[in-house]
Amino acid sequence: MTTTYPATTVWVVVLAIGVLTFAIRFSFIALFGVLDRRSGDDESDQAVPPRVAAALRYVPPAVLAALVFPAVVTVEPTVAETLSNERLLAGGAAAAVAWRTENVLATIAVGMAVLWTLQFLV
Amino acid sequence: MNVPTELRAGIRDAVPLFLGIVPFAVVFGVAAVDAGLSAAQAVGLSVFVFAGASQLATLDLLARDAAIPVVVLTAVVINLRMLMYSASIAPYFRSLAGRTKAFLAYLLTDQAYALSVAHYGPLDRTEAASTSDDRHVDENNREPDVERRERNATNQTTNTLSAADRRWYYLGVAASLWAVWQVGTVAGLVVGTGVPESWGLEFTVPLVFLALLVPAMKDVPTTAAGAVGGVVAVVTAGLPLNLGLLVGATVGIVAGLVAERGRQ
Numbered sequence: 001m002t003t004t005y006p007a008t009t010v011w012v013v014v015l016a017i018g019v020l021t022f023a024i025r026f027s028f029i030a031l032f033g034v035l036d037r038r039s040g041d042d043e044s045d046q047a048v049p050p051r052v053a054a055a056l057r058y059v060p061p062a063v064l065a066a067l068v069f070p071a072v073v074t075v076e077p078t079v080a081e082t083l084s085n086e087r088l089l090a091g092g093a094a095a096a097v098a099w100r101t102e103n104v105l106a107t108i109a110v111g112m113a114v115l116w117t118l119q120f121l122v
Numbered sequence: 123m124n125v126p127t128e129l130r131a132g133i134r135d136a137v138p139l140f141l142g143i144v145p146f147a148v149v150f151g152v153a154a155v156d157a158g159l160s161a162a163q164a165v166g167l168s169v170f171v172f173a174g175a176s177q178l179a180t181l182d183l184l185a186r187d188a189a190i191p192v193v194v195l196t197a198v199v200i201n202l203r204m205l206m207y208s209a210s211i212a213p214y215f216r217s218l219a220g221r222t223k224a225f226l227a228y229l230l231t232d233q234a235y236a237l238s239v240a241h242y243g244p245l246d247r248t249e250a251a252s253t254s255d256d257r258h259v260d261e262n263n264r265e266p267d268v269e270r271r272e273r274n275a276t277n278q279t280t281n282t283l284s285a286a287d288r289r290w291y292y293l294g295v296a297a298s299l300w301a302v303w304q305v306g307t308v309a310g311l312v313v314g315t316g317v318p319e320s321w322g323l324e325f326t327v328p329l330v331f332l333a334l335l336v337p338a339m340k341d342v343p344t345t346a347a348g349a350v351g352g353v354v355a356v357v358t359a360g361l362p363l364n365l366g367l368l369v370g371a372t373v374g375i376v377a378g379l380v381a382e383r384g385r386q
Contacts, residue, residue, distance in 0.1 A: 002156070002157060003157055010184065013184065013193055014166045014170055015170060017167075017176065020194070020197075020201075021204075026223070027205055027209075029208050029226070031212070032215075052205075053206060055379060058347035058379065060334070061347040063371040064335035064338060065339075065370070066351045067179060067328065068332050068335055068352060069352030071327070073356050075356065087325065098337070102333070103141075103333070104141075104333040105141060107332060111326075112325065116321075
């Protein structure tokens with residue numbers, strides 16, 4: 001699939017995400033300087049409230065899973081059809097490799113090898 | 123002169139990471155071609171955003187013509203984790219000039235954060251508050267004995283780093299990753315235009331996410347967050363504006379918090 005958005009819109013998206021991502025990165029690094037100038041004491045190490053920090057801890061697994069699962073799992077009318085989907089089988093093999101090696105390159109290699117085997121050979 | 127030493131140390135420590143970054147960047151370049159972005163727009167994402175997972179998600183949603191606020195919000199949610207890095211690394215950078223801080227912040231990534239904080243060792247409070255870069259010259263005369271012994275026991279070499287050394291080390295790691303990311307993006311753009319669509323190269327995108335997801339699910343609460351978030355995203359995949367991703371992620375985060383509370 002290719003986007004149908006005009007180039008200007010894509011550029012607006014690129015710049016908006018760029019500015020907001022920089023704001024996230026700079027947030028506390030900038031804030032510490034401001035706090036220092038105001039107060040002079042350095043009891044501000046606990047900059048992120050504990051409750052926010054706890055929630056942020058679950059952002060990576062939750063977001064990544066929400067990206068991966070729909071790309072790998074296609075719900076078909078029957079359980080057998082759902083489970084025999086070639087993307088699910090390739091994803092399952094890749095997950096096993098990711099588990100064992102934690103290596104991005106090996107995960108891609110095995111996942112694509114299984115996908116191509118199922119698509120072109122079986 | 124410590125400056126080049128620490129810069130070189132940073133680059134040297136970053137080299138093993140290239141193996142993981144290069145395929146990721148190439149996949150992004152290929153996916154950008156698939157999504158119909160121009161080469162300039164793809165490089166624009168890599169330069170202005172410089173955060174792989176959010177860049178891939180952006181491509182994915184743009185290709186599906188998702189609503190623009192959803193595209194931007196999704197990328198921001200993915201990058202929110204860097205709030206933690208920013209807060210955690212801020213005390214090490216507090217004595218640097220504002221413009222230097224802004225530049226270092228722009229280069230902040232998962233890898234630069236993890237390597238640098240590990241290299242710096244535990245934060246020394248007296249230095250965190252000081253504004254001078256040369257404290258290590260006479261530190262032995264100033265410090266109470268107990269504190270010094272404690273710190274010597276943990277890590278002798280890293281704790282003697284001055285703020286300037288820390289900046290050079292961070293720069294060595296972060297800037298080399300930045301350069302590799304840009305080169306990899308361009309390589310992917312070149313490769314992507316030459317590969318037929320029937321190869322299904324776009325499947326490499328979820329595979330990269332999968333390689334990041336598995337190590338992120340390291341205990342019961344994080345596994346609950348991933349499993350619930352993923353299942354909810356599949357169930358809500360048909361929602362308009364591609365809201366399924368945000369709904370799945372949000373429910374997953376709540377599931378993680380609930381699982382954490384259940385264990386206590």
